[in-house]
Amino acid sequence: MTANEALKNQLQNKQDAPKQVAAQSLGLKNLLSTPTMQKRFEQVLDKKAPQFMSSLLNLYNGDPGIQAAEPMSIISSAMVAAALDLPIDKNLGYAWIVPFYDSKKGYKAAQFQLGYKGYIQLALRTGQYKGINVITVHEGELIKWNRLTEEIELDLDGATSEKVIGYCGYFKLINGFEKTVYWKRDEVEEHRIKHNKAKDKKSLNNVWRSDYDAMAMKTVLRNMLGKWGILSIEMQKAITEDEREIKDISDEVKEIEENPNIIDHDFGFEEDKKNQKQEEITFDQ
Template sequence: MANEVANKNQKPATLQSMVTSAGIRERFNDVLGKKAPAFISSLISVANNSDMLAKADPTTVITAGIMAATLDLPINQNLGFAYIVPFYNGKKRITEAQFQMGYKGYVQLAMRTGQYKTINASEIYEGEIKSRNRLTGEFELGERTSDKVVGYIAYFRLVNGFEKYLYMTKEEVEAHAKKYSQTYKKGFGLWITDFDSMAIKTVLKRLLSKYGILSVEMHNMATALSNDGAVIRDKDGQLTPDFEGTTVDVQAEVADTIEHNANSEELDIPAFVDPETGEVIDDVALFGD
């Protein structure tokens, strides 16, 4: 009975109280070393600058932060590498946080492997594609004949000479958005306001996940591709890591999500939604300058 009263009187954990606990600081230290204090300060700053993140389940904010820390990507929205995005989970009636990769984050992780000599993604304008070899997948590009965007292309060349292209027409990208983006279907969000940036990210992500180097040695690339746009959970559907203990191996917990999420598709960046009114406030900008 006394325990029940104590539990009722116990205040909910806040982000500030959680990140100042020895166990969680140790987790960040394990991942980032000397850079941990600065990253934790950045995490608190990002949360404090967003009313939605301030309301979010702090465990989801921290797990999203650990995901970014594991990938050694800054979460400053202005840099365009990675983001912690709040959204209202209508089924659970709570606000949660998602980890989101930016276009620059994918390029950064690919280049860090040391295996990519060149990597890029861009719009394709009308008239630019002169020819396409269906057998090798190679494209020959020419001068554009108008300012009309007709598709999107991603390309990489490895240091060993292997190269690969992936091209999607604008219609194919639109079909992808209609299938996987709830905000696109409803007529708002980044797929509406910044379609080209979302399309470029989509074609690059597809290229890397299908043909890029994703071996065990390139763990960070595999982790990023499988967890982009997700509330980080383990294969049993629980939030990870479990901060009740102090012996959680964060790296192992994050790795466990790869198999669970490997076949998941990006479901778009959730909008900022007021949990009381249901009003869409705005979308987070994923692509910096």
């Protein structure tokens, strides 16, 4: 091969190679369209990947708060939900992707947050729970609660108003062990304020503001399962991720990588070039 031919081949290979771009420079839609990102979701979700990615786009398009968040943080949060095989539709209440303002970096970033239905789903997957539930208790429904013996008496038809006065959690294992807990609304509020890292301790953030009861039920359920439940490896990981959110709640969020992620960007390439070997992307999950 002559020197001119070798140079020609090098120029052709350079032209055909997929372009390397910073992930943070792409919007979420373009980011999800890259072969690199599609491969990552397929590795986790297999055939369910397209549906999950579509639901992520729908969530993004319908929530201005998430639209303002840094795209890779949205992907990282979605990956946690994908790994747990939980839907991210916020109306379902299994898991949420929540935007927080990062005052250090000066922009919004998204975080994964597990819903109380997500806790129930993960518990049921262990095969160790015969039954598990958590409910709101309205004014007039509570007849008696003994916090020592954990005996509770409720009249679920006796509500005198829509006012929520507490939250009751319960589970029973297939081996017969069962547990009931009851938290007054004031106890939940005290717990929320204690763990709120915002400057204004009493301020309501994100889901606490949009769906207080859902977060309150999650608090009761997580505390109950953490103390007395049987936790699979999957549940332990989920609790760790959720507690990470509780730790970082408020103005600051977990660190996003300082160095921009580099991914292959091949938009506009012909179909026969889409199967070229792509470099793997790495990011925090």
